Amino acid sequence: MLLEAKHINKSFHDPVTVPILKDVSIEIPKGQFTSIVGKSGCGKSTLLYILSTMDTDYEGELWIDGTRLTGKTEAELASVRNEKIGFVFQFHYLLNEFSVLQNVMLPGLKLGKISPQELEHRAIEHLRKLGMDSKALKKANQLSGGEKQRVAIARALINDPLIIMGDEPTGNLDKKNTEVVFDIFCQLSEEYKQSLLIVTHDPNFAERTQRIIEMEDGRVIQ
């Protein structure tokens, strides 16, 4: 099992205590393309932030790749995130003053496991896969919204993550670019067996994933 969440409960205290996630347990095997769907406010993003180790304030247990992550220090979790998880958000968070290539390479430089030359080679490969290699030397702010999101996906792939997690990765895109990004995720899943876990409110997208986890009022209902 790639990812296991066991009996996750989470409340916000604002100022009264409001339970948000209620006994959520899920298992995600390697290689699966999974979507999390549900009405606005049902807890999808809250769950994803726990599964991605970014939020540690919850009850229950999180396991990734056979390691129990609940209770680990922030430094240990940061290292797990860098090595094992690629992120794609609704907003691309590219650094505008850097080139496309530099943006894609950054998480790899931070991890420091392979040489900058090898990293550059790998970054160009990923950009090629996503049809963005011809824009490698452009500045991030010279790209369209859809192109920026493709670069963000290349960046998420740079450290060969075990899983890519996305929170509404097409939420800021028009219909045409949404299609392009969906196609890329499907290609990563089918051709490269990349594990993906994507929060979306788009039923057309969810239909194209291998498994849909449906949430309602803080629970997994299907």
Ligand SMILES: Nc1ncnc2c1ncn2[C@@H]1O[C@H](COP(=O)(O)OP(=O)(O)OP(=O)(O)O)[C@@H](O)[C@H]1O
């Ligand atoms: N920091 C916070 N403090 C208090 N309540 C919060 C906080 N973050 C989220 N919530 C509440 O938790 C609930 C779940 O929010 P969450 O963002 O997980 O929902 P969602 O299913 O991802 O919604 P959407 O599809 O609109 O993004 C909502 O009622 C929200 O108002």
